[in-house]
Amino acid sequence: xxxxxxxxxxxxxxxxxxxxxxxxxxxxxxxxxxxxxxxxxxxxxxxxxxxxxxxxxxxxxxxxxxxxxxxxxxxxxxxxxxxxxxxxxxxxxxxxxxxxxxxxxxxxxxxxxxxxxxxxxxxxxxxxxxxxxxxxxxxxxxxxxxxxxxxxxxxxxxxxxxxxxxxxxxxxxxxxxxxxxxxxxxx
Numbered sequence: 418x419x420x421x422x423x424x425x426x427x428x429x430x431x432x433x434x435x436x437x438x439x440x441x442x443x444x445x446x447x448x449x450x451x452x453x454x455x456x457x458x459x460x461x462x463x464x465x466x467x468x469x470x471x472x473x474x475x476x477x478x479x480x481x482x483x484x485x486x487x488x489x490x491x492x493x494x495x496x497x498x499x500x501x502x503x504x505x506x507x508x509x510x511x512x513x514x515x516x517x518x519x520x521x522x523x524x525x526x527x528x529x530x531x532x533x534x535x536x537x538x539x540x541x542x543x544x545x546x547x548x549x550x551x552x553x554x555x556x557x558x559x560x561x562x563x564x565x566x567x568x569x570x571x572x573x574x575x576x577x578x579x580x581x582x583x584x585x586x587x588x589x590x591x592x593x594x595x596x597x598x599x600x601x602x603x604x
Contacts, residue, residue, distance in 0.1 A: 437463075437470050437474070437497060438459075438463050438470055438473050438474065438496075438497055438498065438499060439497065439498050439499070440456050440459045440460050440463070440498075440499045440501065441456075441498070441499075441500060441501070442456070442500070442501050442502065443500050443501070443502040446502055446503055448490070448501060448503060449488060449490065449503050450488075451482065451484060451488055451489070451490045451517075451520075452490040452501045452502070452503055454520075454521075454524070455482070455490055455492060455501060456501050458524050459473075459492075459499060469557070472553065472556070472557050473494065473499065473557065474496055474497065475553065476494040476550060476553050476554060476557060477494055477495065477496065477547075477550060478493075478494055478510035478511065478546075478547050478550045478551075478554070479491060479492070479493045479494075479506055479508060479509050479510050479511075480492045480493075480494070480509070480510060480511045480512075480513065480551075480554050481505045481506060481509050481511070481512045481513065481542075482513050482515070482520065483505065483512070483513065483514045483515075483542075484514075484515060484516055484517045484520060485516055485517060489503070489504050489505045490502070490503060490504075491503075491504065491505060491506035491509070493506070494550075494554070509546075510545060510546045510547045510550055510551065511541070511545045511546075511547070511550070511551045511554060512541065512542035512543060513539055513540070513541065513542075514539070514540040514541075514542060515533070515538065515539045515540070516538075519533060519538055519539065523558055523559075523560075524558070524560060525560060526559075526560035529559060530555040530556075530558045530559060531555055531556075534555065
């Protein structure tokens with residue numbers, strides 16, 4: 418029995434497998450900075466996270482991301498291949514307008530794409546042609562929690578912080594009302 422072939426992690430028997438989705442520029446194009454940033458992000462996620470590969474395999478459609486000064490990149494999800502091209506392509510399913518900084522914050526896990534759309538910081542140029550696929554793309558853009566330098570607070574901790582803030586705020590409001598009553602209403 419050859420131990421090199423049966424023991425995981427021993428040289429010659431790597432448990433890692435290459436990503437099943439290839440990410441490439443449209444033939445003949447040299448990608449702009451935005452396109453290179455998106456390509457690098459996708460490749461890294463596919464190499465490190467199987468659940469990102471599974472999610473990427475289910476997405477079909479053409480998404481354009483535009484940042485300041487009209488710099489745009491179109492990402493075409495085609496199952497086992499993702500093609501990236503400069504500019505706003507044709508027949509888009511989703512067109513996002515944002516800033517470089519916000520996009521970098523989303524890709525680094527400091528911002529949530531769903532929240533930023535709801536706040537109006539990411540603008541949808543038109544109603545998405547494929548709403549379900551659009552939601553999958555936004556979900557896909559979220560960085561895996563494992564990559565965050567600063568871990569996300571647990572929901573219990575977040576609720577506790579919210580409750581403590583509310584109590585302090587109500588206490589401050591009560592003091593303000595008391596002092597106003599003393600100042601204007603109490604004899």
